[in-house]
Amino acid sequence: MALPLKADKLGTLEERFVELDQVCRPSVVGISKDGHGDGSGVIVTPCGIVLTAAHVVKEPGRSVELYLHDGSLVNAVSIWLNHRSDTAICRIVTPMPDAGWPFRPVGDPSGLSPKDWCFIISHGGSIQLDREAPLRIGRLLKSESDINRLLLTTDCAAIHGDSGGPLFDMNGNVAGILTSMVTSDIHHNNHVAIQTILDQWGECLSFPSKLPSAEEITHFEKISRLARGRTGNAQPDAMNKIRAALRAQFPDLPRAGIDALRDTARFNGESVSIMPDHRTFAILSSAGINPQKVGLKLAANAERIEDLRVRCWLERRFGTLSEPAFQRLLGAVRKSPTLDLGLTGSNTARRNLERMGVNLNALRTRQAFRFQYAHLGTEGKRLLGKAFEKDPLNPFEHLSSSDRFKLAQMGVIETEQPFPPLAEHKGPKGSELARIHGDSAPDVQTRMPDLPSPLPLHQAGKQIALVTPIAKRLALSKQSSLKHRKLLTIESGHGTVQAEVIGIDQQSDLVLLRLDTDVEPIDWADEVQNDVGRLRIAPTMMGSRLGVESVPRRPIPDRPKALRERKDGKPVNYHSQHLSSLSSELSPRRTRFPECHQHDAWVEANQCGGPLYDLDGRVVGINIAHFSRTTHYALTKESVDSALSRLRSNPPPTNILTRPREEVHSFLWMGGSNMIGNTPAVSDDLKPLPDAYVLTTGSTIGWKPMTAAIVERRSGPKFSPAFSFVQSYQAANPDVTICLVPIVGKSSALTSYLRGEPKFEHLSEALQFISEDTTLCGLVWQGGEIMARSTTTTAEFEQELERLISQVRSESGLSSLPVVIAGPGPWFHRALGPERAENLNPIRKALTRIQETTRHLSLVSTEELTTDNPSYPHHFDRSSSELFGQRVAKALIDTR
Structure with a gap:
């Protein structure tokens, strides 16, 4: 049994984790295909049987490399997979050491209960040569089963690379295999319980002599590799070969039957191996095909395992079943896994089941809901299915608050009290179970x-x-x-x-x-x-x-140092944990x-x-x-x-703005790409201007000396009209320092600068930063080119521009902040052609009208400005940039 949490025994728990890490770590392996660390696994027998997830090794007969705890690499081959339970067995084919392979046995299937401590050791983030497989601890939150598997949910946080890794109980035995992370909630990490693996392959784990030998497995891998080579990566071609081989083996089988078998078949050169299950049989039966008559049958072991799964599935829906009731329902399931056929076709069948104690109200309720809410979309149907999966008689009793809230929004259920917003159910606090049972739950925190x-x-x-x-x-x-x-x-x-x-x-x-x-x-x-x-x-x-x-x-x-680097010595781009920020x-x-x-x-x-x-x-x-x-x-x-x-x-950092605040004038430089410039800057342009700084943003905000290239661009430094603006403004105000705050964007609509948008958040942060050391003296905005792409009324554009000015003045606390605005250059109107040029007429009218209605605002003319690229006439040429900057400086000086 797992170690319980005693009243004052966190220290005892700690010592146990230290001990178990040393005991269990040698059995953990990283699984690599083609030098990439794709997942994890665990050795469970001294002869080298490895448990992992099916989605890690993909298919049987595949050769993989195992990265052992001591840094060595050994070869293994995948033998059996079950994609429905997401489990797989591999066997090491490298010669076994005299003492056998380091392993940990599988645990007691009933050994873990909710609140019990557990832990994982696996290669989260992929195999890294400069880091061992990380240990993570947690507690079992819940266990639940479906027709395919029993799942254990823990708050042992997992990520890409942990798949297939072992879940250990507090006796150091394997209690499960990691299969997935269900949601962004770090507390939802699912492991296939060891019970499911024992149901599938328990006899082989108990008696490894029943497994193929290493030589047989190696031969199997070669045949599989040849088969993959024959089918290649051309999926349609491979499917055609499988279909043809099936047709040759089953000449009397109709096309529906061939299609049903195709998904369970594997091509082996000239014939196929078929692994049909009850689902396949049900599909064939619904198509009017008797599987036995065409020579298909299940192995006795598969029959037993499938029946056990079906019993679990049925008992979740109908409670404990007598053996006669189970056998009758089992026959119905084999005809139709959804239970829509076989139970409803005959009143006599229903009465017989009810006499056996089977409550069919759950089935009737489910069918009624299916017809009543047939209009629901995919998400609604998924939630309904989830509800009936948990409790067919009371489908909504056990749903989470967030799922009930969604169904209430869709009109499926009514609620007297509003549910909490969905955001409260996301992130690290999202799991109510974790708050009750998790590794930082109240009963743990009180012992800290x-x-x-x-x-x-x-x-x-x-x-x-x-x-x-x-x-x-x-x-x-x-x-x-x-x-x-x-x-x-x-x-x-x-x-x-x-x-x-x-x-x-x-x-x-x-x-x-x-x-x-x-x-x-x-x-x-x-x-x-x-x-x-x-x-x-x-x-x-x-x-x-x-x-x-x-x-x-x-x-x-x-x-991190990846496994492939050690194999071929070439640098590789480490694919960072793509679920890191989930x-x-x-x-x-x-x-x-x-x-x-x-x-x-x-x-x-x-x-x-x-x-x-x-x-x-x-x-x-x-x-x-x-x-x-x-x-x-x-x-x-x-x-x-x-x-x-x-x-x-080291000396403390100093502020580069040494003048009094009244002598440091700052300006908001906003608008489209013309405010950055598009003409390449020459070497002299990159010399810093005296007493001029530009605000840099990113992970940190700060001042840097200003050049003609006010922002970095991937295409190289560009000459901005801000350069001539600063020179002209300083000529009229020689005793001030000028600080420029660029908030610009290529092809940005005016609405992208309004409150609630990222650019406005950027503006707000910048205003807070500059408020202590500078005096904000103006807002400059130029744009309008983007508006030519769609029709905009004069009133719409005027309203958006007025909102921008009002919001900037409100955010800065300066109701009389001087504003200078300008529209597109005149060549831009002509280059658009008559039809699209009409779209700019409302903009020109709005710019004229807003000058008349807004105080402390100047309109700068763009007449006489030219472009150096008539075929793409969006940007000023160098001389026009210089002229535009001079006009802006004059307008601000006159306004102040």
């Missing part, structure tokens, strides 16, 4: 040590990270989470604390903050036990999360760290920067990255000490 409350770091009112106090007025946090160095506050038990950046260490991604109020510093652990399996606690604003040290601590490289936003910087702990305590991106604790309540590291749904990194104490040493030796 008392820890200080986490301290959230806010920037402009939004939480971006946590902080770790290292002295009374000093704290560390994650540097790349900061958009810029201003508007930082910490919310503590004493209220809002102001924070100031006094140091940045790029190597560790740490930022050193000076606080204006005393806070209690952390207490580092005197000696950190770094064994894999040690429990770790990560406090977050949503509660403390329990996790485990997953692999030995190590530096985190920019790119559960939540990832950290802005996730790699290139000095020595780190890797753990599985769930820490969202905006919860990084805080401390990581051991069971004694001592700090062992600082959480620095949410890498994926399964992986989190925390800098070790040694890495933090080295970063502090570098911070003490």
Whole structure:
């Protein structure tokens, strides 16, 4: 039986995980095809039988390489697969060592119950030569079965590469095989229970001598490889060969029968091997074909296994069945797996079943709903099917709140009280079972040590990270989470604390903050036990999360070392975990760290920067990255000490804007691609202008010296009209520094700059950043070319432009902010042709009218401006860019 959670025994649990990791890890293998780490598996017998998922090895007779715990590679061949249960058996064909292969036995099928602890060890993120297979812990949340398999759902977080890996119980035995992640909820990780595997191949696992020998398996692999070579990748050709071979073997079988068998057949050169099951038989029977008469039959073992599955399926729908009732229903299922035939065709049959205690109301209810809601789309029908799958008599009683909410929206059910919004059921808090049974559930949290409350770091009112106090007025946090160095506050038990950046260490991604109020510093652990399996606690604003040290601590490289690199020495593009961000936003910087702990305590991106604790309540590291749904990194104490040493030796950053705020004039530079420029810049254009800066954005915001190329473009630096604008403005105002804030986009409609759009969020962040050090002196907007692609009325364009001006003035707090606007160049009207040029007439009228109705607004003429590309007349040439910038400067000077 699994180890229960005692009242004060988290420490005992920790020691057990440390012990079991050492015991179980040698049996875990990575499975590689063609040098790519595709999945995981587990050796379950000393002779080399390997369990994995069917979708990892794809088909029987396929040769794979197994990456063992000691780094060696051995060869194996897939023998049997069941795609419906997603399970497979492989056997190692490399000569066996004298002591046999390291293995872990399969466990007691009834050994796991909800709330029981369990763990996985597998190659999440694919095989990586510089990292062992990570350990992750959790608890069993539920088990449920369908006609194909028994599934165990745990909160042992899994990802691409974990497929086929083992689920272990607390005795170190294999309790299941990972098959899938159901949703973005990290608590929904499904494992095929060992019971299903025993039902399929238990005799072979108990008596390996019944398996083919290594020589026979190798021969089987060669034949399979030749067969694949004959059929090739041309799917239609392969299907035609299979159809022809079936026709030769079953000349009297109608086409419907051939099509039914085709999906269960495998082409072996000149003939086919057929693996029909009851579903195939049902399809043949419904087509009027008697399978026995055409020479088809199930093996006795397959018959027994299928009957067991059908019994589970029927008893979920009708309760416990007597043997006569089961046999009668079994016959009906073989005729029609949906139970729509065989039960409803005869009143006598129904009465006989009811006398045997079978309640057919479930069937009638299901049929009634099928007709009543035939109009529903795919999602509605899926939800109805799910409801009846769980409980045919009370189909909606056991659905989740989110599913009931969806059905209520579709009008299928009524609800007296509104359901919570669906968003509350997504992400790490989405599973109600996990909150009750999971590895950070209340009964676990009450056994954690008392820890200080986490301290959230806010920037402009939004939480971006946590902080770790290292002295009374000093704290560390994650540097790349900061958009810029201003508007930082910490919310503590004493209220809002102001924070100031006094140091940045790029190597560790740490930022050193000076606080204006005393806070209690952390207490580092005197000696950190770094064994894999040690429990770790990560406090977050949503509660403390329990996790485990997953692999030995190590530096985190920019790119993991993939298996294929070792095989051929060539660099490969590591296909990062493509499901990494399935559960939540990832950290802005996730790699290139000095020595780190890797753990599985769930820490969202905006919860990084805080401390990581051991069971004694001592700090062992600082959480620095949410890498994926399964992986989190925390800098070790040694890495933090080295970063502090570098911070003490480096001077604090200085603000490049040294003049008083009144002498630093900033301008919003908005619109289409003409505001960036399209003419290639020459070398002299790339020399910085004196006392002129441009705001850069991205993961961080900051100032850089301004050149003619105000933004980076993949096609190379371009000459922007901003260059001549700054020169002209400085000529009239020689004692000011100019700061430009470009918010531009190629072919961007005016609506893309309005509140709620990404560009407006960008604008809002920029305004917050520039407010302390600059005086905002104007908004410049040029555009309109995009409007020629569709008809726009004068009123529509005027309204959108007025909204933009109003929202910018409101966001900046300057109701009289000077505004300069301009439309497309005159050549653009002519180049469009008469029909599309008409689309611009409303824009020209709107620009004229808005000048008359809006205060502190100037309209800059685009007359006399030319283009250097008549065939694509969207952009100013160099001379026109210079002239346009000069006109804008004059308009702003006159307006001010």
